[in-house]
Amino acid sequence: MIVFRDVSFTYPGAQRPALRRISLRFEAGQRVAIVGANGSGKSTLARLANGLLVPCEGSVLVDGMDTADESRTFDIRSRVGLVLQNPDNQIVGTVVEEDVAFGPENLGVPRDELRARVDAAIAAVGLTGMERKEPHLLSEGQKQRLAIAGALAMDPAYLVLDEPTAMLDAAGRHAILEVLERLVTDGHGIVHITHDMAETIPADRVIALDDGKVAFDGPVAELLSNTHLLLRLGLEQPPMVVMAAVVRANGLEVPLAPAPEELVEALWRS
Amino acid sequence: MALVAAEASYTYAAGTQYASDALSDVTLSLEVGELVLVVGETGSGKSTLLRVLAGLLDPSSGSVTVDGLAPGDGAARGRTGLVFQNPESQFFAETVLDDVAFGPRNLGQSDPPYSAQQALRAVGLDPDVFGARSPFTLSGGEARRAAIAGVLAFEPRYLLLDEPTAGLDRPSRDAVLSVVKDARAQAGVLVVTHDPEQFLQDAQAVVVLFRGTQVFSGAPSGLLTDPGPYLKAGMQLPDVIRAQLVARERGAQLAGISFDPEEAARKLLQARRGAR
Numbered sequence: 001m002i003v004f005r006d007v008s009f010t011y012p013g014a015q016r017p018a019l020r021r022i023s024l025r026f027e028a029g030q031r032v033a034i035v036g037a038n039g040s041g042k043s044t045l046a047r048l049a050n051g052l053l054v055p056c057e058g059s060v061l062v063d064g065m066d067t068a069d070e071s072r073t074f075d076i077r078s079r080v081g082l083v084l085q086n087p088d089n090q091i092v093g094t095v096v097e098e099d100v101a102f103g104p105e106n107l108g109v110p111r112d113e114l115r116a117r118v119d120a121a122i123a124a125v126g127l128t129g130m131e132r133k134e135p136h137l138l139s140e141g142q143k144q145r146l147a148i149a150g151a152l153a154m155d156p157a158y159l160v161l162d163e164p165t166a167m168l169d170a171a172g173r174h175a176i177l178e179v180l181e182r183l184v185t186d187g188h189g190i191v192h193i194t195h196d197m198a199e200t201i202p203a204d205r206v207i208a209l210d211d212g213k214v215a216f217d218g219p220v221a222e223l224l225s226n227t228h229l230l231l232r233l234g235l236e237q238p239p240m241v242v243m244a245a246v247v248r249a250n251g252l253e254v255p256l257a258p259a260p261e262e263l264v265e266a267l268w269r270s
Numbered sequence: 271m272a273l274v275a276a277e278a279s280y281t282y283a284a285g286t287q288y289a290s291d292a293l294s295d296v297t298l299s300l301e302v303g304e305l306v307l308v309v310g311e312t313g314s315g316k317s318t319l320l321r322v323l324a325g326l327l328d329p330s331s332g333s334v335t336v337d338g339l340a341p342g343d344g345a346a347r348g349r350t351g352l353v354f355q356n357p358e359s360q361f362f363a364e365t366v367l368d369d370v371a372f373g374p375r376n377l378g379q380s381d382p383p384y385s386a387q388q389a390l391r392a393v394g395l396d397p398d399v400f401g402a403r404s405p406f407t408l409s410g411g412e413a414r415r416a417a418i419a420g421v422l423a424f425e426p427r428y429l430l431l432d433e434p435t436a437g438l439d440r441p442s443r444d445a446v447l448s449v450v451k452d453a454r455a456q457a458g459v460l461v462v463t464h465d466p467e468q469f470l471q472d473a474q475a476v477v478v479l480f481r482g483t484q485v486f487s488g489a490p491s492g493l494l495t496d497p498g499p500y501l502k503a504g505m506q507l508p509d510v511i512r513a514q515l516v517a518r519e520r521g522a523q524l525a526g527i528s529f530d531p532e533e534a535a536r537k538l539l540q541a542r543r544g545a546r
């Protein structure tokens with residue numbers, strides 16, 4: 001479990017805190033979506049979760065280890081994988097497969113297992129065939145996939161992803177969402193930061209940040225149907241939720257977020 | 271007058287064993303007042319096309335001209351403004367305000383069309399809050415908007431925006447959409463995006479790239495009547511559009527396709543009533 005206990009954080013020299021008195025829990029086997037306006041503190045929360053930043057007040061505990069305790073940094077980083085919003089800040093290897101191998105190698109994963117892990121991670125994000133390419137020669141979407149592969153290869157208990165699909169096409173987005181689904185089923189804890197409200201739908205729980213504070217923490221359906229709160233938070237309903245709401249207001253039964261085919265089926269069946 | 275690519279191709283690392291054809295024979299023109307969308311899967315060559323149009327890369331074959339001039343021509347300087355997909359790669363000044371003011375200053379515009387403050391406000395960034403900050407400490411969405419402001423500030427005639435709404439919250443996205451709208455009074459705007467639905471209503475043309483080649487180029491309506499090339503290029507239609515096309519397949523009479531979900535749903539309900 002990752003526990004945020006009354007955490008506040010202010011960047012050095014900043015006028016105002018990025019996070020104020022946040023208390024949260026992230027559990028293994030749970031998929032949590034984090035949403036919020038630009039500057040609301042999402043990336044700051046992500047960096048605090050694996051000890052890249054340490055709280056100014058309060059504490060963050062990863063399976064009982066305090067991120068402020070420097071002697072535990074290695075254990076914490078190997079338990080909590082972090083995919084940064086800007087992949088350039090994370091890519092270190094001179095070619096793709098080396099970059100993916102970097103993390104697990106540091107963890108002391110044996111040679112024969114390393115190869116399998118690297119190949120699996122590269123395949124999971126759809127970069128097979130690009131193993132020998134230099135990362136700086138990749139498109140931004142390819143770099144984003146590479147950053148995700150690097151985190152996957154470390155097989156962390158918890159994976160925190162900061163807008164992992166922002167630069168991806170629809171197929172790439174689906175592929176990543178499927179990877180997340182599989183990880184949760186395998187018992188990993190997932191924290192997924194996103195601006196695409198449709199991506200919150202499969203989450204077990206959604207947290208909305210507003211100006212460094214938790215403005216909502218609960219079931220996805222509850223947030224997505226609260227249009228007033230969404231508006232106040234600078235968020236919006238996903239398009240299919242909007243369509244479904246209009247149809248429902250006309251007395252037809254449709255799920256909260258139907259697939260396009262499902263919506264049409266509901267309309268023409270009844 | 272226009273920004274024109276004529277059968278432009280680009281090969282990275284040409285002549286080496288790592289040579290890769292990122293762009294093959296792309297032809298397009300962008301005129302003042304127009305909005306052109308460029309879509310395509312990851313790695314299809316969109317960003318390469320923008321770099322070629324902006325004169326950052328010289329086409330390996332074919333040509334790019336800015337109002338008839340070569341992009342490198344001194345007289346063409348400042349006519350094209352490119353906002354990169356990764357905004358952080360664009361910053362260099364110590365403060366946000368200096369960064370945004372650099373363009374006009376560098377071009378010797380003594381009376382820039384927008385002050386840096388105005389440009390920041392246009393993208394929803396309060397200059398009093400963000401002006402004195404280091405651009406490298408901005409959040410993702412703040413950085414993207416600051417990068418857009420930096421290009422707006424010198425008012426290029428051709429505005430090239432790589433994923434301008436990625437990672438933005440709703441109000442910021444609305445700010446960027448209205449910036450694009452306003453800019454078209456004196457500029458042509460070319461937008462690369464994975465979320466075309468927000469721009470389709472206003473776009474004159476859509477270019478679909480697939481592995482560096484142009485597999486579709488024309489009015490958005492053309493893609494909606496026959497989304498074949500779009501799908502073959504590895505793309506998926508936005509859900510709202512897909513719902514309407516699926517309904518049509520089931521015999522729904524829809525006059526035109528809506529990009530707005532609420533309007534689309536009302537149309538579907540109407541078509542359903544009409545059918546009984």
Ligand SMILES: Nc1ncnc2c1ncn2[C@@H]1O[C@H](COP(=O)(O)OP(=O)(O)OP(=O)(O)O)[C@@H](O)[C@H]1O
Pocket residue numbers: 011012014017018036037038039040041042043044045085406407408409410411412437
């Ligand atoms: N290194 C830094 N120095 C000073 N302030 C910072 C720094 N990094 C972030 N901030 C500020 O802290 C606040 C929270 O930033 P954060 O990056 O966590 O936001 P975010 O929710 O991830 O936003 P976005 O959706 O735009 O990515 C913002 O006001 C931001 O400007």
Ligand SMILES: Nc1ncnc2c1ncn2[C@@H]1O[C@H](COP(=O)(O)OP(=O)(O)O)[C@@H](O)[C@H]1O
Pocket residue numbers: 136137138139140141142282283290291292310311312313314315316317318319
């Ligand atoms: N600097 C570079 N050197 C070599 N290849 C590159 C470079 N930049 C991009 N590429 C390759 O060119 C192709 C097109 O990339 P890009 O234009 O960035 O795609 P898009 O913007 O459509 O995602 C991709 O296969 C990418 O890996």
Ligand SMILES: [Mg+2]
Pocket residue numbers: 042043044085162409410411
């Ligand atoms: Mg962020």
Ligand SMILES: [Mg+2]
Pocket residue numbers: 139140141316317318355432
């Ligand atoms: Mg690109």
